[in-house]
Amino acid sequence: RAETRRVAASAVAGLAPGAFATWIESDVPIAAEGLTTWDTSRYGAGAERAVAPAATWYLAEGSTVGAFDLFYLLANPTDAEVAVDVTFLRPAPAVAIVQRHVIGARARLTLWVDTLDPQLASTDVSAVIRTVEGAAIVVERAMYRHDGSGRWGEAGHRAAGVSQPSATWHFAEGYVGAPFDTYLLIANPQDRPASVDVDVLGADGVVGTVSRVVAPQSRLTLPARELGVPDGAAKS
Numbered sequence: 001r002a003e004t005r006r007v008a009a010s011a012v013a014g015l016a017p018g019a020f021a022t023w024i025e026s027d028v029p030i031a032a033e034g035l036t037t038w039d040t041s042r043y044g045a046g047a048e049r050a051v052a053p054a055a056t057w058y059l060a061e062g063s064t065v066g067a068f069d070l071f072y073l074l075a076n077p078t079d080a081e082v083a084v085d086v087t088f089l090r091p092a093p094a095v096a097i098v099q100r101h102v103i104g105a106r107a108r109l110t111l112w113v114d115t116l117d118p119q120l121a122s123t124d125v126s127a128v129i130r131t132v133e134g135a136a137i138v139v140e141r142a143m144y145r146h147d148g149s150g151r152w153g154e155a156g157h158r159a160a161g162v163s164q165p166s167a168t169w170h171f172a173e174g175y176v177g178a179p180f181d182t183y184l185l186i187a188n189p190q191d192r193p194a195s196v197d198v199d200v201l202g203a204d205g206v207v208g209t210v211s212r213v214v215a216p217q218s219r220l221t222l223p224a225r226e227l228g229v230p231d232g233a234a235k236s
Contacts, residue, residue, distance in 0.1 A: 021075030021108040021138065024050060036158065046142065046158035053077055053136035057129045057161035060187040060219070062113065065122050067146040070113040072127065073158075075138040076103035083132040086111070089187050090123050092215035103137065126187030126219040129161065165189060174224060182224040188214040196220075200227055 009015060009022075024032050032050040062070050076082045081102055088097040097117055103109040113120055129139050144156040174182045188194040194214040200207040210227045214220045 019073075019108055019110055021073070023077055038156075044144075044154070044156050046156055048140060048158050048160050051138060051160045051163075053138050054163035055131045055134045055136055057137075057139035057163055058165055058187060058189065059127045059129070059139070059141045059159075059161045060185040061159065062125045062127065062141060062143065062185075062219075063123070064114040064120060065124065068114075069144045069146075070125070071142045072111040072113060072129065073140040073142060074101075074103050074109040074111065074129065076105065076107055076109070076135070077138070078105065078135050080105050080135070082135045082137055084137070085130050085132060087128040087130075087189070087217070088113075088117075088120060089126040089128070089189065089217055089219045090119075091220065092218040094119070094123070094218070096217040100132070124185075124219055124221050126185065126189075128187075128189045176224045184222040184224070184227075186212075186214050186220045186222065188216060188218055188220070191216050198222065198227060200224075 009020070022034065024030075033047055034050065035045060035047045037045040059072065064070050072086070074084065081104055083100060083102050086099050086101060088099070090096070097119060099116060101109060101111060113125065115121075127141075131137055139161040140158055141161065142156065142158040145154060171184075176182055184198065186194075186196060193216055196212050196214055198210045198212070200210070208228055210222075212220060212222065
């Protein structure tokens with residue numbers, strides 16, 4: 001019979017407080033997600049599905065502007081150190097920044113992007129993370145925002161990277177109108193410009209199409225309100 005089991009990391013014997021990654025193995029097909037909450041009142045939370053390891057990961061979203069803290073979370077399930085090249089893609093005309101980092105064997109590495117380079121301290125940013133020798137790892141991104149209330153992480157979310165770029169992407173979710181805003185984050189890791197058409201879909205069908213060109217090795221942010229989206233419309 002179908003069954004759901006919840007395992008609290010705090011109850012795992014020998015696990016000290018702090019950052020960690022998780023591998024789940026089963027003798028039958030299962031589904032798995034991770035949920036992180038913060039503060040005893042649980043005023044914030046982030047959840048994401050489990051993913052399979054890959055040698056290359058793409059992260060379109062990310063910002064260190066203002067009150068945002070941005071983290072890349074890299075997990076190495078192999079028995080050897082893994083070197084990774086991280087290419088940070090910023091809005092044009094800023095050029096990409098490349099850094100090399102090393103993840104220990106069967107270990108987790110946290111990259112606090114805001115602190116890695118002065119040019120990354122206040123910018124929108126996407127990333128391509130590629131292992132140097134082709135080892136398969138897992139990559140997620142976490143973002144938190146401080147609103148000045150004195151509580152850390154008044155807003156926050158986490159998401160796994162994607163292991164393949166694509167010429168077509170679809171979003172079912174999207175909303176504009178108080179208190180919501182929606183942004184489309186587009187990363188172009190190629191060495192040539194990318195021409196992008198964005199179809200806006202409302203409840204009654206296509207609202208319109210907006211075209212943009214994303215510069216090579218760069219990140220573009222499209223606020224839904226600048227796409228002519230009426231309140232309550234979805235985007236695809």
